Amino acid sequence: AKAFDVESVRADFPVLQRRLQDKRLIYLDSAASAQKPQAVIDAEMDCYRRYYANVHRGLHTLSQECTREFEAARSKAKEFINAPDSREIIFVRGTTEAINLVASSFLAPRLEPGDEILITHLEHHSNIVPWQLLEQRCGAKLRVVPINDQGEIELDSVAELMNERTKLVSVSHVSNTLGTVNPVSDIVTMAKGRGIPVLVDGAQAAPHLPIDVQQLEADFYAFSGHKVYGPTGIGVLYGRYDLLAQMQPYQGGGDMIKRVSFGGTEFAEPPARFEAGTPNIAGAIGLGAAIDYLNSFDRRQVAEHEEALLEYAVERIAQIEGVSLIGKPDKRAGAISFVMAGPHPNDVAMLLDEQGIAVRAGHHCTQPLMESYGVPATVRASVGLYNGYEDIDQLVVGLGKISRMFANIQ
């Protein structure tokens, strides 16, 4: 692995060479979507330029080459999360589609009225709404593990809410709003002890932490390509093969069948069974390149850098007059959230943008979490492997200006 050096990493990302308001762009919105290194852009372009064709059915050279690259990307995704078998890697549009797939194909057919689905209070809407749809469709009930003031899940509460009616536990590995690293391993152990399957939403973990689904023993694990420096419109659902083999298709169409007749259709084995239609071929290949890019570094070193950066940000931002951090998790990855005494989070984000700093303001698709903190919105600063201490320093300078501006008004 290359030695990790932020300056040279930044040089790999064309968009980060842009200047805004005559200043170097400071991108602190990777939790919404990460920027793309040249290697990912090249891989996708190379596919269209040199060997693009539809995959799986073609006998001609281009189709065979393209199929090989597409399937190589699947193997890279398998290695990335240490899945035992490439057949357990389903290409989807992203985490949202992965969760909906599990809801429709795995859970819905197993639900009786009164059965329960267990989630937590800090989930992204995409790990809430698909289950609410099943409440309507199947008469299931959503149970929600509360969080403490620090923004953490307490295992006692998880244990209390698991019972013989619990048919799935679905929990995020890392909170997109607070950055909390959840004790997913303990939760999986607790669920397994009771025979309950577990889905882990890894959208915010995959960019920051090494993922090992075998060690974790999760039944399903989902992540999005665009958050791991890959293209949009591609993501991965990992599912244990024995479960996938029992599941009904998610959508019907081409490429997911063995044989079709009007007398009856036989479905293909996983993963093809869950990949109806022409997939996002170039996107998958781009995701493979993103995984190669991440693997070119010592991932532990990257994680340590990002962790230290967030710790530094927490320390410095907390000292700014009028700033309150939202959530103080012991273990954090990717993001911090805060509010300011005078300005609305949207004002803060706009005023930072004027200084060339990109952060996000809003509910971050976690409205129930906002409600539990009694705020309509927060400002979120999130980091990627291209952020350095000077980015945080600039953010602190920017927030200081805003703080003084509003102190003068009051």
Ligand code: PMP
């Ligand atoms: N879960 C979490 C924790 C997320 O942060 C996101 C993306 N913001 C999603 C799910 C949904 O991912 P996508 O929009 O890529 O489907």
